[in-house]
Amino acid sequence: MNGGIALARLTERVRGRDAHVELVDMRDEAAEGNRQPLSRRLVEVVSRTLEREEQTIIYLNRRGMATFVMCRDCGRSVQCLGCSVALVQHAEIEGLVCHYCGYSRAMPSVCDFCGSRNIRGLGVGTQRLEGMVKKLWPSARVLRLDSDVARGPDSYFNVWETFSEQRADILVGTQLVTRGLDLPAVTCVGVVDADLPLHFPDYRSAESTFSLVAQVAGRAGRDGRSSRVVVQTSNPEHYALQCAAEGDYQGFYEAERPARKAFVFPPFADLAVLTRTDRDDTKAASSAREAAEAIATGLLREGIEGIRVMGPSPAFIHKLRGEYRWQVTLKGDGLERARHLAPRGKDWSFDVDPVT
Ligand SMILES: [Zn+2]
Ligand SMILES: [Zn+2]
Structure with a gap:
């Protein structure tokens, strides 16, 4: 190795x-x-x-009490306003909490989406x-x-x-x-x-x-x-x-x-993720797409081999604390060689072998 x-x-x-x-x-x-x-x-x-x-x-x-609260009629769960995750029921506040941003609200009596009363905690x-x-x-x-x-x-x-x-x-x-x-x-x-x-x-x-x-x-x-x-x-x-x-x-x-080995994951290659964050989902996506293209072009222009550019794709938690996240993944050896091609700034992050 x-x-x-x-x-x-x-x-x-x-x-x-x-x-x-x-x-x-x-x-x-x-x-x-x-x-x-x-x-x-x-x-x-x-x-x-x-x-x-x-x-x-x-x-x-x-x-908490349950993984999430789900509507038996429309199948949707009660979501955080700022994050694309389900809220979790907690007894001490008699309500629901987001485990990512801390947002909380009272347990609703009807489904936000369809108005059904048939909602309950699952898990x-x-x-x-x-x-x-x-x-x-x-x-x-x-x-x-x-x-x-x-x-x-x-x-x-x-x-x-x-x-x-x-x-x-x-x-x-x-x-x-x-x-x-x-x-x-x-x-x-x-x-x-x-x-x-x-x-x-x-x-x-x-x-x-x-x-x-x-x-x-x-x-x-x-x-x-x-x-x-x-x-x-x-x-x-x-x-x-x-x-x-x-x-x-x-x-x-x-x-x-x-x-x-088949999917070229560590330890067979390094992995880096470039994340673009924006309050506007479309802007985050298009800006991540431009970055992916710029990196791919830059690698070609500079003759850097052995790095693949993938994406963009929405992050696992697409929306976090009110901001949307899109990711470009780089796979290969010596990913630091591509760092200078990635955009910088407060809306961007570049993590080599990130922990999701
Ligand atoms: Zn419903
Ligand atoms: Zn949240």
Whole structure:
């Protein structure tokens, strides 16, 4: 490989032993009539963990009460005014919040688009999940950790302290719960929806899924007690999940490599994204198109080879904080060579290998 990346293999953990990771197919749950976000298997494993007076972490990368509020009649969700994303329901404000710009509004009683009263929250966020967990195990001490809880200056540490001193049995939370603390009494980890990153339109989505599961699994079994990780998914055959369940880094690399190579993604090429932002959508699009043409022409004129110019296309979050975003993608080697051809200014950004 031209980048000189070496594989550092960790064949044994410093301490403890690997947790047993199981994949639960949520399509079977639905087919057998379980419409709850927790599978029967996860419920069983959590119950057993509670009986043994050990601790559980339940991971869900979605804050709030529900993913979004949808109209059953026209199928549209309640959107942010400034961003092209759905608003998320939150109990503490009794309303809906945009996770990108913070815009909030009261829960509407009728659909903005068709006026139907048949609107309801769909999906589950950490807040609602916490409520469900408390109902399922009424005698368990349940804590929640997500950025809404952690916003106060001490609450992040308070939650961790309470949990690590074993003054709580179950911790429900977002990726904040996957970060590095050593919690020997955690012998059960549940991943409520491992598919979320797989749906992300990003070439790294398989890698994100793999590392999420590998990282979450690393929370369990840290002092050698037998422990279980239950990963809920609707894609149990996906190599990212299969390899993560086996802790097989090498296997994941080998499965991921051909796709990256075929589509010329890192590590086979660098990626850069030029983003044009404007309050006027048409202006953003046409200006991004002009930039793409100017870059392509410039590369040709200067005899710079090995860089492809693609787009423009709308950004994943097309509208953000009231501004529209259009992107031109560059792929190839030595993308810095093209930087001087890209427009500059406050409406433009040029990121090499950007994180979406
Ligand atoms: Zn409607
Ligand atoms: Zn917003």
